[in-house]
Amino acid sequence: MRKLLLTTAAVAVAIAGAVAGEPSFGTFTDTRDGQTYKTVIMPDGMTWMAQNLNYKTPCGSWCYNDSLSYCKKYGRLYSWDAAMTACPAGYHVPSSISWKYMRNGGDIKYVANYLKARSGWNDHCDGDNDRPCISGNGTDDYGFSALPGGIRSFDGSFHNIGDKGYWWTATKLRDGFAESRSIGYRDDLYYTANKKSDVLSVRCVADRP
Numbered sequence: 001m002r003k004l005l006l007t008t009a010a011v012a013v014a015i016a017g018a019v020a021g022e023p024s025f026g027t028f029t030d031t032r033d034g035q036t037y038k039t040v041i042m043p044d045g046m047t048w049m050a051q052n053l054n055y056k057t058p059c060g061s062w063c064y065n066d067s068l069s070y071c072k073k074y075g076r077l078y079s080w081d082a083a084m085t086a087c088p089a090g091y092h093v094p095s096s097i098s099w100k101y102m103r104n105g106g107d108i109k110y111v112a113n114y115l116k117a118r119s120g121w122n123d124h125c126d127g128d129n130d131r132p133c134i135s136g137n138g139t140d141d142y143g144f145s146a147l148p149g150g151i152r153s154f155d156g157s158f159h160n161i162g163d164k165g166y167w168w169t170a171t172k173l174r175d176g177f178a179e180s181r182s183i184g185y186r187d188d189l190y191y192t193a194n195k196k197s198d199v200l201s202v203r204c205v206a207d208r209p
Contacts, residue, residue, distance in 0.1 A: 023143025030055060030088045039206075040143040042102045047206035049091070050145050051075060052167075057082045062199055064150050065158050073120075074149035074161070080178045080196035083168045091204035096171035096179045096191075098205055112189040114141040121148055122162040124185040136163070136185040146183055152199035166192075166200040 024041040028049065038050040052075025055061075060082025064070035078086055083093055094102070116138025125133040138146070150161035160166075164184045171179040173193050180200055182190045194200065 023141075025050065025143060028088075028091075032088060038145075042142055042144070044101045046098070046102060046208075048094075048102065048144065049204045050143055052147065052149055053078075053086055053202040053204055055086055055088070057086050060199075061086065062152055064152070064161050070149075070161065074147050075201055077149065077152050077199040078168065078202050079199050080168055080194075083200070083202045084170065086202055087204035091206055093168055093170040093202060094205045096169045099167075099169055099181050099189075102205075111187050112146070112183040113138045113187045115144040115146045115189065116140060116183060117145040117147050120162075121185070124163075134185060148183070149201045154195045154197035166194070166198075167203055168194075168200050 026039045026041075026047070027036055028039050029036045033055060035054060037053075039047050040050040041047050054071055054075040056076065057078065060079040061076045063076060064074060087093055116136075118137050118140050121136030121138070123133040123135055136148070146165050148160065148162050148165045150159055150164065151166045152158050164182055166180055166182045169179045169181065173179055176196055177193045178196050180192050180194045182192050184190075
């Protein structure tokens with residue numbers, strides 16, 4: 001298994017850059033299908049993919065509405081079982097704890113606006129003509145570039161493209177459920193539980209050296 005080596009100095013520089021609003025980007029090419037992903041070192045020093053995974057597993061993954069155009073923009077959606085083996089060698093699906101610490105290394109409330117891409121999110125309008133619509137886009141301070149890839153429910157129906165993003169964690173809950181993260185138009189990163197047969201986006205994080 002190929003490991004990614006980061007020196008202490010390199011991590012320190014990357015953290016300083018992220019805090020200053022200058023994310024440290026790289027690239028990773030998945031040798032299984034030749035796709036290249038943008039990567040970013042988050043303030044906790046870990047390297048995350050800055051794009052949703054788009055690897056077609058033998059089973060358990062879909063494009064939103066079964067359209068390849070959505071896969072190209074948002075990546076594929078995976079059942080939990082498929083997600084657990086979908087990341088390339090040297091990467092893995094992050095645990096609940098990894099999501100908790102990836103932004104700032106501390107146990108404080110996330111502000112999802114910092115993680116959302118600067119474009120690609122629908123505006124939110126509450127139906128009151130006297131109130132302006134609210135942009136769903138974020139500031140993407142850390143280069144994470146979260147996109148609203150939607151969800152495929154266990155019954156096979158697709159929902160929320162453009163409005164919400166959902167990502168699996170590797171953390172199992174009670175039988176048939178696993179922990180996930182979701183972002184909508186508000187500034188919260190929600191801790192949620194989904195059926196393992198639901199189909200969500202995946203972000204891969206590099207293994208520790």
